[in-house]
Amino acid sequence: MNTVNLKQLAKELNLSASTVSRALRDSWEISTPTKQRVFDLAKKMNFQPNPYASSLRKHRSRTIAVVIPEVANNFFALAIKGIETIAREKGYHVLIYLTNEDVKEEVAVASNLQSGRVDGVILSLSGETKDTRHIQELQQRNIPLVFFDRVCEGIGAPKVMTNDYESGFIATEHLIKAGCRRIAHLTVSMSLSISHKRMQGYTDGLLRYDQQSDQELVIHCSNDEEENYRLIRALLSSDKRPDGIFASVEKLAVQVYHVCRDLGLEIPGDVKVISFSNLVTASLLNPSLTTIAQPAYEMGKEAATILFRRLEKKYIVMPDDQVILPAKLEPRNSTRSAQI
Amino acid sequence: MNTVNLKQLAKELNLSASTVSRALRDSWEISTPTKQRVFDLAKKMNFQPNPYASSLRKHRSRTIAVVIPEVANNFFALAIKGIETIAREKGYHVLIYLTNEDVKEEVAVASNLQSGRVDGVILSLSGETKDTRHIQELQQRNIPLVFFDRVCEGIGAPKVMTNDYESGFIATEHLIKAGCRRIAHLTVSMSLSISHKRMQGYTDGLLRYDQQSDQELVIHCSNDEEENYRLIRALLSSDKRPDGIFASVEKLAVQVYHVCRDLGLEIPGDVKVISFSNLVTASLLNPSLTTIAQPAYEMGKEAATILFRRLEKKYIVMPDDQVILPAKLEPRNSTRSAQI
């Protein structure tokens, strides 16, 4: 319990609560000596204003929510770090909600956020989300919202993302130039626009180099690790095995490595692998993994910066404000072409 | 802005605010038909009670704080996931604060938490923390506190940790049994009790197998990656190079891999490596990394469970309540002993 409150401070000083309140906020209405007395006693008594009383009165909580599908993943962890860094600078608090890639949980969180608990929301959609009414309801409550990475195309809100289409194209091109003639694409969710874009980049990449696309080479993975393993194992066990794999998310690349080890397939000899990933250990894998690395930390910072611009009303953010931070191809051994 | 409030609901229903409030909390004082009317209209109007008004009146925020040194690290990310899972079940909200291994930031966060913003705190100390007055001040405000992993020995609060001493011993023993005769230990912070314990396990392990310990083989690393690289490189470049390395944290093991690659040293041939780590890719590294894996997710859940027990006053938690969740040795190729 925080025992000492503003009224007690005021009584101690023979001042009114309003005067003390103003003094603490350094108001011009209060004389310098009075301010000093207030500051001194406040410090001495270790006075901490009750944030809930303040929030109630001011209709501002100085709190934002970060809603993400998972956290045990370098991309999201770094994004959180970016967001928290900016929030701290601005004196804001960060509530975190994990949806575990589950729409129902996302809906529940969104509903809860309508209470006015937060001043704004930074969100990355779950892989299952198709219907976005729960997000729109947030918008209708005038709660500022910023998407990052897994954005929602249909909703007019600022978005921070990477160049997914180009990256998909580049990844595919990279595999083709490494000699691949049969490239598979592992994707997680076809309801996410980033998945579409990456896939479109993949398809166009194939087209650009006169490779025919084959629906059998597009594997729709889920959130179930074991099922993903089976799907990938089936893919790599088939007689028409691909010689290149483009994974749209990190965990699928990890499964590819596991499958290859179990099947005795050699990377990059038998199959080359490239993946969207922020693994710090990508260069230490066996073989080192060629990645498309997203600037996760910067994306988090950018999303937070946009949100706070809106909260502080410095600028009116355009609803369709979009920031694209480019991902970076980091070629490593998993896509090395045969030498000699 | 959340426009519809309790009073408006009440007026609409021709009831008093108190009746509506009680009805929504399913009080026995309200008749069933009245409750039903209230429920129906509340749902229809999508009424969400203002959490700040409620918190102010009840002196409970249904919010907890998680204070950790970093998040871009599988251990802490998984711990957060565990905490968030339990918190969600209990209907609590989770504020996250990153100290970035910086005491000053930790002190600032602790000070801020004295405002009564949260009902309880789950904390893992920064590597720099020696003076713990800021933590004690939290205690004095009667804010329930639970430590996990990087606990503070001197403070009477529940602690969730792993068997660091035994794990340090086992790691050292594992290296010795793999044939190492000169084992180095990489540690991060000598102010943390877990570092002490791990190191003590290391020292006792050496002693148990009649190996003499050598202060030159204990490397005190920092939070600066480049400096750590230099320190480790110096260690592995010396003429009295160790043949085994026990890293107390994951990132140091990663640096060891980098140094070995750059120096052309072979793992496990030239030097064997074991590390505390929760890397999902440990088995895919080149070579696969032998780890001591902490049950991060379970530790997070356990810490949260203990905290909520105290918050809900179901049990009076003993101040020195300690839960030890054992870490697990996962032998892999980085400590494989030479075969023929």
Added chain:
DNA sequence: TTTATTTACGGAAACGGTTGCGGGATTGCC
């Protein structure tokens, strides 16, 4: 000296729920 203005502060009403208390109406019991 009178009037207008500024300075410095206090009173009290918010903000939106929660809860102790009290009281009218209905029911039960003899």
Added chain:
DNA sequence: GGCAATCCCGCAACCGTTTCCGTAAATAAA
């Protein structure tokens, strides 16, 4: 029919801070 118990509900205070409004004193302007 009288009395008590029970059932439902309203009144009003309260949580701690902010802010609108008012005002007395001090200063400036006329």
